[in-house]
Amino acid sequence: MSSPWSQRREVSPETSRLLIERAHEELVAGNAADARLRDVRLLVRDSWRRSLDSLVGAEALPPLDLTAEELEGYRRAHPLAAVIDMVRGLLLPGEASESGVVVAVGDAAGRLLWVEGDRNVRRLTGDVGFVEGANWSEDAVGTAAPGTAITLDRSVQITGAEHFNRLVQPWSCSAAPVHDPETRRILGVIDVTGGHEAVTPQAQLLVDATARAIEGELLVARLRARAEPPRPARRAPARRAEPTRATLRVLGRDRAQLEVTGEGFETVSELGPRHAELLLMLAVHRQGLSAERLGDLVYGESAGDAASVTLRAEMVRLRKALTTAAPALVPESRPYRLGVEVETDAHQVLSLLDRGAHRVALAAYRGDVLPDSVAPGVEEFRDTVRVALREALMAEASVDVLLAFAETDAAADDIELLRLCLSMLPARSPRRAGLVTRIERLEADR
Template identity: 35%
Template structure:
C-alpha cells in the first residue's frame, strides 16, 4: 500500500517545532532505508536519491569557495537576470525595502551554474544567511549543498519548496526556502533561479506559488524586451527587403523572424552554432546567402538548392547532461546541432526507444501518463517537425528508418532527464535502479 506523502498545507498549520520534528523523522527513516508513516514528497525524494548517489554527507556542512569580487561583478554584468531585478524585487520584497529588519525573509538570485549573484532582504535574516554560507558568490548547487530552493529548481526545471529537514544537509534544517527557475523565452536556455528564504517561521504554502508566478513575470519581461528588439530589427530590415527579389527574411541572433518577403511567414529558424555571413545550409530552407544586419541577419534562400529530406544520414540525441539536451544532425550538406527544450527532449527520447514509431495516444501516455492528451502531443510534435525537417516522419511519429541514430545517455541512468516526470523516462530510470516502474 502506498504511503501518504508530506502535505505542505498541513505542515504550515502545525507548530513550527512539531513540523520540523515530523520532517526530521521522515528524513531519518528514508535515509536509513527504514519505515515511516509518511513518505517525502516526490521531488524531495528524487533529490535525496541524487545526493546519495553523489556521495554527499547528509550531516556535514559542505561549502565551496566564493567567487572573487571581480568574477562576481563580471557575471552580474553579463547576466540577463540583472535587467529583471526590479520585477523580482517588486514581486517578492515588501514595500519596506531591502535591508529593513521588518523584512522576514531574503530574495536570492543565482545564475544557471548555481552561483549566488544577488540577495536582498531583512538585515537580521541576511546575517543568519551568512551563517549558512548563503552569500553572494557562493555555489548553491545540489552537488555542493544538497537539496535546496536554488539548486534543486535548476535541476528539475520546476518551482520547488524545501522546508526544514527536507534539506538534505542537516545544518540547513533551521531554514525554509522556495525557488523557481528562470528560462530565456528567446532560446529556451536556463538563465538561473530566484529563491525566497528565511527562518522556519516564515514558511507558508503559498510562497511557492508566489515565487513561481514572479519568475513567470520575469520571463514575460524578457519576452517584451525580445518583441521590442524584433521591432527595431524590422524597422532596419524593411527598406532592404523592399529591394530584394525573391525570398528573404530578417531574423535575430536566435533565429526569430522580424520580417519576411516572397515567402509565407515562418516560425523560429534553427541557426547552427557557427552561423556566419556567406553561404550557409539551413535545415528548413536549404542553401542560403546570409548577410549581417544591426541586431540580426538577412537570410536569402538560394532557390535552386532546396532542402532534401534525404540529406540527414546520422543523428546524435544527447541527453547525457543534466540541463542541456541536443540533437546533432549530420549528412551530405554538413552538420548542425539543435538544443532541445525539456519537453522536446522527452519526446525525442521516447521516439528513440521506439524506432518503430508511436501514435499520438501512445506518446501522450508515454509523456503525460494520459493517452487522451493527443492534442497537446500533436502540437508539440508539429513544432519539433518544423525544426527537424527530413529527420522525423509521422503516422506514426518516428525517426526515419534510413537515418542512423545514436543516443548519448548519462553514465548513471538514474540521472536521465532529471526534470522529467514522464512515465517512459521514469521507467528508464527505475529500470537502471532495479526498481519497479511506478505508474
C-alpha cells in the first residue's frame, strides 16, 4: 500500500518564511508591538505569547519526563495503548520506515508515548528531543502541533518557522486531540511530523479522522466490556509509603546526589565519595554482587583480604546513612543488592542515545561519572558511558550536535571527531577555520 504522505502538495503560507522568522525574533526580543506580528496567523501569534508567558526558551530542549522504565509501565496502562495498532494502520500503512513522516501518540499532558515512522526522520527529529518520554506541551517547548492542539482542544497545523522553538523550525506538523468518548475530556494527542507533506489539507483530514476513529473504537470496547458479567471485587492490600523513583546523580560530581520521591514525600541526600562508589556499583549491577566482587570493583583486586574488612565497615556506614535518608534503599546482603531499583543520570543519557535524542543526551551529560574516582568498577562504567556517547554521536548526530560535543572536556582533544565535523560542514562555513586550527594544534602536540 502506498504511503498517504507521498502526495506532496505544498501548503501556501499566508506569509513568507522570512517574515515569520523576523516577527518571531522581534517578539522574543521584547518587541511585542512590531508590525510584522500582525501578519502572522492569530493562532500562532497567540501561542507564541503563551510560550513567552510560560518562560519557554527559544532554543530550549524538551524535558524528558518519563524514563525508559517509567514509560513502559505508563503507556501499557494508558487508554490509547489499546488502539495503537489502529493508529499504525491508518497513518503508517505499507513501509513505515520510508513514509517520510513520523507519527507520535502522546498523553493529555503532551508527553510522547509512541514515536514511529520514517527511520531517517526519526533520527533527525530525535536530535531535537522528539522522542518517547519527552514533554511537548506548550509550557515545555512552546508552539508545536501536539502541545498547541491540547491547549486549544482542536486540530492544528504548525508550519516550519511558526514553531516557537528555533530548533524545531525545520519541521512541520499536524496534530489532533483524542477525547474520552463519553466524558469528552482529552485522553491524548495524535501528531504527524515531517516536511511540507505533514501540513497538507489531506494530512489534517487524516489526523482528524484517525482521532475520531480512535474515539469510536474506545466507545465500542467500553460498551462491550460493560456487557460482560462483573468480576468479584478484591480488596487491595494497604499501601506503604514506598518510593516511586530513586535517582543517583553521578555525572560531573564526586559527591553523588541521591534523589528519592514517592507519594507525598521527596528527599535529596549527598553521599561521600566512597558511599557514592558503593551505591553506583549496586545500581549498575542490579542482579547483586558478592562481597568479594564488590570489593574488587571498589578497591581493586590487589587490595586482597584488607578489602573485605574495609568493605564491611563501609557497608555498615552506608546502611546507617540510608536508614535516615532513604530506608527503602538500604542494601540487602548475600549478595549485596538493592531492593528498589535505582536509576542513575548516566543511565538516562544512555537511554536518550538509544532513543535517538542526541542533543538532549548531550545536554544531560554533565561530565564524566564520578570523575575523581579511581575505583576500577567506576572507571569501567565511566568509560562505557563516554564511549557510548561518542560512538552514537559520531554515527548519527547532526554537525551542530557534534560541534557542541567537541566543546566538552570529553572531546576537546578528539582529532577524529574534529575531522568528522570538518567533513560535514559546508565548504564556505565560517566554522571551518577554527576547526582546522584546532586540528593542526593537536597534530603538532603529538
